[in-house]
Each structure stands twice: as structure tokens, then as C-alpha cells.
Amino acid sequence: MTQLKPIIATALAMRCLIDEKYPASFTKSISNVPVPGVGGIVHPRTWDLEDPNTEVGYLNANDVTSVIQHEGFRFWGNRTCSADPRFAFETGTLTAQWLLDTIINGCFPFIDQPLTPVLVRDIIDSINAKLRATVAKGWLIGASCWYNDAQNNEQDLSQGLLVIDYDYTPVPTLENLQLNQRITDRYLVDFGKLIAQGA
Incomplete structure (x- = not known):
């Protein structure tokens, strides 16, 4: 049925x-x-x-x-309904979600620790190590993490608020493969050698 x-x-x-x-x-x-x-x-x-x-x-x-x-x-078809071209591909949206979840979960041990410059360096080093490993696996084209003075001021830091920046390039999807066909005589140049190789 x-x-x-x-x-x-x-x-x-x-x-x-x-x-x-x-x-x-x-x-x-x-x-x-x-x-x-x-x-x-x-x-x-x-x-x-x-x-x-x-x-x-x-x-x-x-x-x-x-x-x-x-x-x-x-x-x-690979496209989403997003008007943002950075999230036009299904995989672009999935990568953003996966990467954010991965970084947040990796930062769990740092939460509620003393907010010192050493801790911030440890957080950045930890995130960058994960990003490098992800790039090495071919899951991202590139990525990096850094501390941005413009995103952090003394008032926020004194209240335990820290902002860390990161960027990344997701792996694009091959959606449109175009082939250019050409007919050429150049493979006939060494025609005699090809005959000799078969002997």
C-alpha cells in the first residue's frame, strides 16, 4: 500500500x-x-x-x-530563506550554530573564574586551538579569535563582563559546476612518441 x-x-x-x-x-x-x-x-x-x-x-x-x-x-537545492547572503546556504547556517555551540561549551570551565589577563589569554588560546583543529580537518576554511579593546571597557570588566571576538569562513557548497569544453590539436604534437610508448 x-x-x-x-x-x-x-x-x-x-x-x-x-x-x-x-x-x-x-x-x-x-x-x-x-x-x-x-x-x-x-x-x-x-x-x-x-x-x-x-x-x-x-x-x-x-x-x-x-x-x-x-x-x-x-x-x-541548498538555499535557505535568509536575505543575508552569508546564510544563503543551509550549511552556512548550520556551521554558525555548530561553531557557536562548540565555542560556548569549550568555555564552560572558564566561567566564574577570576577575570585576569592570564584567564583571558587562556580563553583565547583555547578557542584558537579549537579553531585551528577545525580548519585542519577541513571543516572551516579559516578562523581566528582575539581580544578587542573597543569591545571591553573598565566598567564592564569590573562587572565580570568580557567580550571575545572571533571570525570564520565556512566551507562553501559546490552548487554550480561549469565546464568549458575545448577541442585542440596539441595532443597530436607528440603522436610518434605515443606510438612508440605502446610498442
Whole structure:
């Protein structure tokens, strides 16, 4: 018996599956991953990998993820509804959330300790070590953390308030691969050598 399921429920299930499957799941969107257990699409739309002028291509161009059938059923599209281009990709939003949670949890041991310059250096060194390790794994392109005098004044510091700045570059998603095809004679220049190599 065929059972219809809301596509949003399937998308959420795929997000959970990817989170379990990938070590750095925040760098992988739900797009172009086979969806298990799906046997059909109620309202199929035209799609072609080489032609953006299809129904799915139109939806993608308007930041709407769709479902395609290509070696199984797959979500196709990486975009969010954010007006901020820094969070246009699903992975950009996931990376921001993961990184903030990771840094906050890593700073737990420093909370309620004496606020001294040594403590601040330890916090910055700890965060930078985590950022370097994350970059080394390929989960971020780059990242750094620092103390900013402009963000901290003596009144706030005296009340136990410390602001630490950090920046990062998330791993972008390859969404649009374009290939330039050229025909050339240059591989015929050493044609005789190619014949000799095969002898």
C-alpha cells in the first residue's frame, strides 16, 4: 500500500540521517543525497543536470529546494530563506550554530573564574586551538579569535563582563559546476612518441 508523507517530514529525517552519517554534518546539505524509502513523487517536475531551464532549475534559482529522481530520489537545492547572503546556504547556517555551540561549551570551565589577563589569554588560546583543529580537518576554511579593546571597557570588566571576538569562513557548497569544453590539436604534437610508448 502506498503511503503519502509530507515532504518536510522527509527533509527533517534526511537532516537527521546526514547528521549521523557525516562527521562534520554541518558542512553537508541535504541536497544530492539518496533518500531511502521514497518510491515516487506526487507532483514530479522536469529536471536536467545540464540544463537549468527546467522546473526544478527555476525553483532552485528562486531558493526553493525540490525533489528529483536521478539514481534514486534526492532533494535538490541548498538555499535557505535568509536575505543575508552569508546564510544563503543551509550549511552556512548550520556551521554558525555548530561553531557557536562548540565555542560556548569549550568555555564552560572558564566561567566564574577570576577575570585576569592570564584567564583571558587562556580563553583565547583555547578557542584558537579549537579553531585551528577545525580548519585542519577541513571543516572551516579559516578562523581566528582575539581580544578587542573597543569591545571591553573598565566598567564592564569590573562587572565580570568580557567580550571575545572571533571570525570564520565556512566551507562553501559546490552548487554550480561549469565546464568549458575545448577541442585542440596539441595532443597530436607528440603522436610518434605515443606510438612508440605502446610498442
